[in-house]
Amino acid sequence: MMELNFSKRGDALIGQEMFRLLDLSKKIELEGKKIYHLELGDPKNYRFELGDPKYYRGAKNYPPGRVINKTIVSLLNSDVGYASSGGLTALRQKLSEYLSKKFGKGVGAENVVISTANMLIFQILDIVCEKSDAVAVFTPAFPSYIATCGYVGVSMVKVPLSAENGFNLTKRDIDKAFSSNPKLIFVNSGNNPTGAVYDEEVLRYLLERAKKRDCWIISDETYGMLSYDKKYFSMANLDYEKLVVISSFSKVFNIPGFRIGYAIADPRVARKISLSTSTLYSCLPLFTQEGVLEGIPVMDAFAEDRMKYYKKLCKQCTDILSRSKYISCTKPVSAFYLFIDIRKLGIDDKLFCSNLLEEYRTVVTPGASFGWKGFIRASFCGAVDDVKKGLKQIVSYADFLGRNLRKKSPPVKKSRTKGE
Amino acid sequence: MMELNFSKRGDALIGQEMFRLLDLSKKIELEGKKIYHLELGDPKNYRFELGDPKYYRGAKNYPPGRVINKTIVSLLNSDVGYASSGGLTALRQKLSEYLSKKFGKGVGAENVVISTANMLIFQILDIVCEKSDAVAVFTPAFPSYIATCGYVGVSMVKVPLSAENGFNLTKRDIDKAFSSNPKLIFVNSGNNPTGAVYDEEVLRYLLERAKKRDCWIISDETYGMLSYDKKYFSMANLDYEKLVVISSFSKVFNIPGFRIGYAIADPRVARKISLSTSTLYSCLPLFTQEGVLEGIPVMDAFAEDRMKYYKKLCKQCTDILSRSKYISCTKPVSAFYLFIDIRKLGIDDKLFCSNLLEEYRTVVTPGASFGWKGFIRASFCGAVDDVKKGLKQIVSYADFLGRNLRKKSPPVKKSRTKGE
Numbered sequence: 001m002m003e004l005n006f007s008k009r010g011d012a013l014i015g016q017e018m019f020r021l022l023d024l025s026k027k028i029e030l031e032g033k034k035i036y037h038l039e040l041g042d043p044k045n046y047r048f049e050l051g052d053p054k055y056y057r058g059a060k061n062y063p064p065g066r067v068i069n070k071t072i073v074s075l076l077n078s079d080v081g082y083a084s085s086g087g088l089t090a091l092r093q094k095l096s097e098y099l100s101k102k103f104g105k106g107v108g109a110e111n112v113v114i115s116t117a118n119m120l121i122f123q124i125l126d127i128v129c130e131k132s133d134a135v136a137v138f139t140p141a142f143p144s145y146i147a148t149c150g151y152v153g154v155s156m157v158k159v160p161l162s163a164e165n166g167f168n169l170t171k172r173d174i175d176k177a178f179s180s181n182p183k184l185i186f187v188n189s190g191n192n193p194t195g196a197v198y199d200e201e202v203l204r205y206l207l208e209r210a211k212k213r214d215c216w217i218i219s220d221e222t223y224g225m226l227s228y229d230k231k232y233f234s235m236a237n238l239d240y241e242k243l244v245v246i247s248s249f250s251k252v253f254n255i256p257g258f259r260i261g262y263a264i265a266d267p268r269v270a271r272k273i274s275l276s277t278s279t280l281y282s283c284l285p286l287f288t289q290e291g292v293l294e295g296i297p298v299m300d301a302f303a304e305d306r307m308k309y310y311k312k313l314c315k316q317c318t319d320i321l322s323r324s325k326y327i328s329c330t331k332p333v334s335a336f337y338l339f340i341d342i343r344k345l346g347i348d349d350k351l352f353c354s355n356l357l358e359e360y361r362t363v364v365t366p367g368a369s370f371g372w373k374g375f376i377r378a379s380f381c382g383a384v385d386d387v388k389k390g391l392k393q394i395v396s397y398a399d400f401l402g403r404n405l406r407k408k409s410p411p412v413k414k415s416r417t418k419g420e
Numbered sequence: 421m422m423e424l425n426f427s428k429r430g431d432a433l434i435g436q437e438m439f440r441l442l443d444l445s446k447k448i449e450l451e452g453k454k455i456y457h458l459e460l461g462d463p464k465n466y467r468f469e470l471g472d473p474k475y476y477r478g479a480k481n482y483p484p485g486r487v488i489n490k491t492i493v494s495l496l497n498s499d500v501g502y503a504s505s506g507g508l509t510a511l512r513q514k515l516s517e518y519l520s521k522k523f524g525k526g527v528g529a530e531n532v533v534i535s536t537a538n539m540l541i542f543q544i545l546d547i548v549c550e551k552s553d554a555v556a557v558f559t560p561a562f563p564s565y566i567a568t569c570g571y572v573g574v575s576m577v578k579v580p581l582s583a584e585n586g587f588n589l590t591k592r593d594i595d596k597a598f599s600s601n602p603k604l605i606f607v608n609s610g611n612n613p614t615g616a617v618y619d620e621e622v623l624r625y626l627l628e629r630a631k632k633r634d635c636w637i638i639s640d641e642t643y644g645m646l647s648y649d650k651k652y653f654s655m656a657n658l659d660y661e662k663l664v665v666i667s668s669f670s671k672v673f674n675i676p677g678f679r680i681g682y683a684i685a686d687p688r689v690a691r692k693i694s695l696s697t698s699t700l701y702s703c704l705p706l707f708t709q710e711g712v713l714e715g716i717p718v719m720d721a722f723a724e725d726r727m728k729y730y731k732k733l734c735k736q737c738t739d740i741l742s743r744s745k746y747i748s749c750t751k752p753v754s755a756f757y758l759f760i761d762i763r764k765l766g767i768d769d770k771l772f773c774s775n776l777l778e779e780y781r782t783v784v785t786p787g788a789s790f791g792w793k794g795f796i797r798a799s800f801c802g803a804v805d806d807v808k809k810g811l812k813q814i815v816s817y818a819d820f821l822g823r824n825l826r827k828k829s830p831p832v833k834k835s836r837t838k839g840e
Contacts, residue, residue: 020698080674082442082676144699241422257500277435282538
């Protein structure tokens with residue numbers, strides 16, 4: 001077979017581990033085996049709106065119903081043509097009104113640009129940074145920052161946060177980030193995977209330092225609206241031309257498959273992002289944009305319900321994990337991820353995940369993908385029975401490993417699914 | 421205001437002129453003015469399926485009905501979560517079966533990868549080429565090749581085809597392309613904007629030369645199924661590890677807003693593209709993929725109908741254009757674009773387009789965007805009354821300019837919409 005040589009960028013592609021795991025586990029499911037999915041932030045709990053009042057009291061009954069219905073109406077209206085590259089004008093307008101009200105300051109439609117949130121990470125990084133630039137990332141970090149930095153080829157500087165400090169961001173961490181003289185810093189409050197929400201004072205400090213150093217900030221606030229145990233401070237409250245706030249409709253509306261997010265930015269940056277979209281993929285679908293537009297008036301109310309749901313479920317989940325003395329987990333204050341410390345088990349996190357899938361039919365993401373070995377990330381936004389069962393499987397496997405700690409390599413039987 | 425410095429890639433972004441024109445014309449429409457849209461390949465003719473038998477006899481009544489309905493069913497089933505980065509497995513499978521049958525050779529699911537077709541242009545170029553590489557593009561060319569080459573920063577070599585030869589590709593053009601020692605060559609049969617369909621013999625020659633020179637080929641066959649006046653030869657019939665065939669569901673199913681296309685490639689290239697998708701934007705929506713999947717069994721029949729429709733309409737459109745002696749147009753043998761020669765008018769094509777929009781409320785795309793000055797591209801896939809009216813406006817403006825040819829600069833009155 002002829003050898004294919006890819007470009008440096010091509011060779012540097014690593015993708016997102018969660019999607020590799022999704023593919024892998026789907027293959028196993030095709031063999032008829034039941035898999036517990038805790039690998040992706042792929043909310044399945046909206047099904048409870050329809051049926052189970054235990055988990056969803058006082059449902060607003062709007063999104064995703066409202067969003068879905070409007071998307072369907074748009075499809076029936078044959079709104080299946082091209083849209084504006086920067087996003088549907090009405091959506092940018094409505095969103096800017098919503099944001100203006102929220103932040104008590106003027107956010108114009110020219111400050112808002114629509115694109116897939118994950119794509120925005122790449123778009124902004126690539127239009128701002130050269131390969132020679134340093135980019136600071138606080139770890140543990142959402143894998144796309146790491147994958148995108150690697151792809152674009154910038155020199156990524158990982159600034160490790162402290163597990164003992166609940167992975168909170170401190171001024172010292174910020175100072176450390178600036179010591180590498182970065183062109184851009186990623187910050188992700190409402191953090192994925194840790195669930196930490198950063199202090200207003202610290203984020204203000206970050207911005208002040210960035211201003212002085214002429215440094216770009218990408219503030220990924222995808223989970224900002226799902227902060228149930230701490231008051232959330234959005235960097236969109238602050239003014240700085242090189243600050244770009246990214247968010248998404250995926251997690252609030254339980255529609256990650258819509259692939260719609262947005263950036264709040266200086267109009268010149270927003271225009272540049274539109275131009276990037278025009279070049280790379282023309283535009284997002286019209287009908288999905290019309291769908292989320294319909295959801296905006298009830299977004300806050302829906303987020304409120306989501307938060308109640310996740311707060312309650314989070315407690316139940318951490319209770320399950322606490323049954324094993326070999327693992328631990330800082331209680332998240334936002335979103336729906338548990339970043340679980342497995343260091344006591346003396347096993348590589350990737351191996352743990354691969355064994356957990358093979359032997360316990362449970363998919364979680366290794367900490368290594370977040371630049372943080374010795375941990376695993378379990379998502380609890382999936383079907384709730386699966387989530388609880390999956391967490392119990394983690395506990396079973398951890399206990400199994402813990403009890404065998406003295407043996408050199410943990411035994412793994414390949415004969416049957418364990419822990420059930 | 422603080423100056424914002426973007427990266428070299430950021431500075432090189434030009435986007436697609438059609439989308440700038442779309443935004444511009446929509447602004448004018450907001451003022452309540454009627455605009456004739458001929459700027460984008462945005463098919464609106466499916467509305468005729470419902471009503472007008474004159475344009476749509478024997479409608480199969482499947483896609484987009486079938487595609488739309490299935491998309492709606494998927495939305496109602498809450499298939500709004502993440503999908504595989506390489507595309508829905510069932511879609512890749514079904515598509516590979518369809519393609520195997522079509523080309524009489526084994527195309528496996530591992531040869532097929534789903535992504536937005538426009539995005540694939542960037543994805544492949546970026547994972548194959550370094551900035552130092554030469555990339556050959558036959559002009560006139562689809563603006564995304566030009567925009568993407570500029571963005572990625574490769575050294576683009578334009579190989580001009582001959583208007584007098586109906587913009588057909590010849591062996592001599594291919595030799596010229598290879599003389600620049602390109603890493604990759606774009607070829608686009610079922611050409612946008614010229615409507616030319618290249619000879620099998622010439623495409624085979626291209627492939628043989630590419631093999632000898634170890635050169636990548638991106639064969640964009642988005643309009644391959646809409647070749648109504650010449651037998652179409654797909655490069656997917658040929659075998660070569662560095663050949664990537666791109667196509668799309670947009671034009672056959674009249675659903676460009678679905679943003680779904682695919683590539684047929686060596687499995688290693690397909691996997692690399694999946695990894696690119698995983699890194700850049702995670703995945704495409706599940707429900708839209710399920711929609712197009714439902715359309716595949718009737719794709720050929722639907723394309724057949726589309727061809728009949730476009731063939732007939734094309735004749736009517738070129739008849740309208742022939743009313744002016746100042747402009748001319750090679751009759752396209754595929755797709756739905758007219759590449760109109762305005763050189764006799766002695767006016768810059770961008771100025772022509774801008775005046776045509778302002779004075780005649782008609783949007784077309786300047787040839788300059790296709791790397792070919794002195795021409796304009798008019799799309800005839802829009803609402804048919806608009807198309808015909810728009811073409812008449814072009815004729816009116818051309819005649820107006822033609823009659824005033826002796827004057828130094830063509831007079832443009834700003835008082836009222838002309839030609840109606």
